[in-house]
Amino acid sequence: xxxxxxxxxKRGLPRFExxxxxxxxxxxxxxxxxxxxxxxxxxxxxxxxxWNRPVAExxxxxxxxxxxxxxxxxxxMENDIRLxxxxxxxxxxxxxxxxxxxxxxxxxxxxxxDLCLALSYGGQEEIGDAxxxxxxxxxxxxLDPDSVDEERxxxxxxxxxxxxxxxxxxxxxxxxxxxxxLWQAAYSELFFTKTLWPDFGEDDLxxxxxxxxxxxxxxxxxxxxxxxxxxxxx
Ligand code: IPE
Ligand code: MG
Numbered sequence: 001x002x003x004x005x006x007x008x009x010k011r012g013l014p015r016f017e018x019x020x021x022x023x024x025x026x027x028x029x030x031x032x033x034x035x036x037x038x039x040x041x042x043x044x045x046x047x048x049x050x051w052n053r054p055v056a057e058x059x060x061x062x063x064x065x066x067x068x069x070x071x072x073x074x075x076x077m078e079n080d081i082r083l084x085x086x087x088x089x090x091x092x093x094x095x096x097x098x099x100x101x102x103x104x105x106x107x108x109x110x111x112x113x114d115l116c117l118a119l120s121y122g123g124q125e126e127i128g129d130a131x132x133x134x135x136x137x138x139x140x141x142x143l144d145p146d147s148v149d150e151e152r153x154x155x156x157x158x159x160x161x162x163x164x165x166x167x168x169x170x171x172x173x174x175x176x177x178x179x180x181x182l183w184q185a186a187y188s189e190l191f192f193t194k195t196l197w198p199d200f201g202e203d204d205l206x207x208x209x210x211x212x213x214x215x216x217x218x219x220x221x222x223x224x225x226x227x228x229x230x231x232x233x234x
Pocket of ligand 1: 002004061
């Protein structure tokens with residue numbers, strides 16, 4: 001969800017106004033996903049690297065996050081949405097961690113959609129964490145190194161509870177992944193838009209989903225093989 005700062009700057013507003021408006025986009029996009037039947041939505045809200053921003057900006061983002069968790073709680077529960085997180089959430093201040101843990105706990109039985117917040121998240125950190133856990137299992141003699149395969153690694157990732165990542169959307173014109181779901185994005189379709197996150201709404205989401213629908217996903221196979229597989233599924 002990139003471009004909040006530039007959105008504000010263009011209007012001569014402080015950066016936190018961009019983040020405020022970004023929270024409106026979060027609400028609109030989450031509602032649209034729920035209505036359209038998207039099974040899981042992961043929002044890159046705060047990266048591990050974002051801790052390096054000025055103290056005042058980090059504080060305003062944490063305050064916004066707390067407000068979001070308190071204000072959206074009722075709607076998340078009413079809509080049967082399960083809230084989860086990926087990332088080093090132990091770094092979050094109590095003012096965020098408390099309402100976050102409460103909502104995670106209370107929404108754990110919800111089934112209609114997964115809303116996952118990437119908080120203090122980094123893709124390399126996620127993979128590093130999995131590697132470390134595997135090393136400890138090997139060191140304790142619980143795991144044969146030869147049995148480490150991609151599936152086992154995937155099961156140790158923070159995102160293990162999520163379905164495969166189909167579509168990755170990046171706003172604000174940047175053409176990079178910035179440490180987001182590096183492992184999971186191996187075969188994801190990528191959608192880049194110049195739209196700044198506070199301007200991104202339901203129409204933009206539909207445009208991205210429409211583009212996704214027209215992509216041919218081959219997973220390393222040939223075009224002909226994919227045609228045969230698709231016909232077999234009809
Ligand atoms: C994304 O907007 C929000 C967060 C990283 C929390 P930015 O703050 O990165 O906006 P730009 O890139 O400065 O426009
Ligand atoms: Mg940015």
